Amino acid sequence: MLSVAALPGRGRLIVLIGGILLLGFLTTNLISFRVSTAALKATILQNELPLTSSNIYSEIQTDLLRPIFVSSLMSNDTFVKDWLVGGEQDSRQVTRYLDEIRAKYDVFTSFLISDRTRQYYHFSGPTKIVRAGEPNDGWFFRVREMTQPYEVNIDFNAAQGMEITIFINYRVLDYEGRFIGATSVGLKLDTVSRILSHYKSSYRRGIYFVAGDGEVTVRSEGAVIQEDNIRTARGISTIANEILTRSDGYFEYVRDGEVMLLTSRYIPDLGWRVIVEQRESEALSALWRSFITNLAIGVGIILLTIGTIAYAINLYQRRLEDMAVTDKLTGIGNRQLFDITLDQALKLRKRVSLPLSVLLIDIDRFKSVNDTRGHLKGDEVIRAVASILKDRVREADLLARWGGEEFILLANNCRLENARELGETLREAVASAAVLAPDDGLRVSVSCGVAECADDDDAETLAGRADRALYRAKDEGRNRVEAEYA
DSSP states (O other), X not given: OOOGXXXXXXXXXXXXXXXXXXXXXXXXXXXXXXXXXXXHHHHIIIIIHHHHHHHHHHHHHHHHHHHHHHHHHHHTOHHHHHHHHTTOOOHHHHHHHHHHHHHHHTOSEEEEEETTTOEEEETXXXXXXXXXXXXXXXXXXHHHHOXXXXXXXXXXXXXXXXXXXXXEEEEEEOTTSOEEEEEEEEEETHHHHHHHHHHHHXXXXXXXXXXXXXXXXXXXXXXXXXXXXXXXXXTGGGTHHHHHHSSEEXXXXXXXXEEEEEEEEEETTTTEEEEEEEEHHHHTXXXXXXXXXXXXXXXXXXXXXXXXXXXXXXXXHXXXXXXXXBOTTTSSBOHHHHHHHHHHHHHHHHHSOOOEEEEEEEETTHHHHHHHHOHHHHHHHHHHHHHHHHHHSOTTSEEEEEETTEEEXXXXXXXXXXXXXXXXXXXXXXXXXXXXXXXXXOOOOEEEEEEEOOTTOOHHHHHHHHHHHHHHHHHTTSSOEEEEOO
């Protein structure tokens, strides 16, 4: 595996920048996620779950208000009082009255019990005599002795198939304030179940009603806790005593490896606690999805940024490399590039016996161009000559600016005579070209010295022989090609 240390300098720079960006992004997002998670948990525990329990409490109270009102109306109705005080002469009258109450106010059941006869009058007719020793009749004797005007009681409805029913039991007093009986209307417990199912489907929260001893009396469909008592239920049993001794509060517990968030509120009308719970994973799922989405987008942006940085670095690296080996004035190779290329060619020649020649080219009487036309025109002449030479050399050859008005050409796989012919071609091309645009009549010529590499040549001796050949061309009248043999 390639290590970072083994990468080239720019590769290490790109990896370093990418690492810093990625580490910074991940650190920032993780901190943000942790802070958001803590804040969301606090909001759920302290606001959302308590609000749900408050809404449930309000709905239950709303559902209870109507039957409480109906039971109160019955207990204070002069017909009921007069009928009880008058000796309960015609049971059909009270039966019709109870049935009318049930139908008019849409309650599950309605009934009346006389304290004098202990007769149980149901909306369907008299059913039985209540007795103190009967477990199902105990509520009447409790109501008979209590000081409050009514109670809300959860019990089995013996007269209607033993369905669990919420009863509102109201004391009936005669005109002197003496207890003469009890009226009651019933609300089916499925009303409470309906409320629980609504909140379960709407908010994906488990809802329970728990009695004072911890017994789970009603639970929403699909609730996590399936045990009958929270004191023995897995996970929640660790906080059951705290829940049952506080009127309200919010808690956390772990069940089967999953954190559960929970709030509890006491409902005095029922003597129950409403418990609302939610899986932490479900509560935080939207936040987790947002975190993953942001992470994916961020990593994508970072990769795009790293790619852009890498492209920019490589681009500028290539430009720097080009600047290091390119002559700024002419755009052809510079002396540094020529030296490097010649050194490599000489090493290759030692392994592979191929001919190699060098042509040193100089613009004739260039000083007079500068003196008569100026240095800017002189630069134009140098660029024009470089362009003429470049257009006529082979792709395998290297043309470079040697310095000033001198150029040097490395001709690979080229004998001296072929190199001399190439020099003549270049000389003729320059001599016949208009070097300035527009053409003002200026013509320049070049002189060329040619040398072929010998077995014992190095860069200095090869260039030296080409230089001597160039001087001989100058001495013999310029605008000519001379060769220096080894």
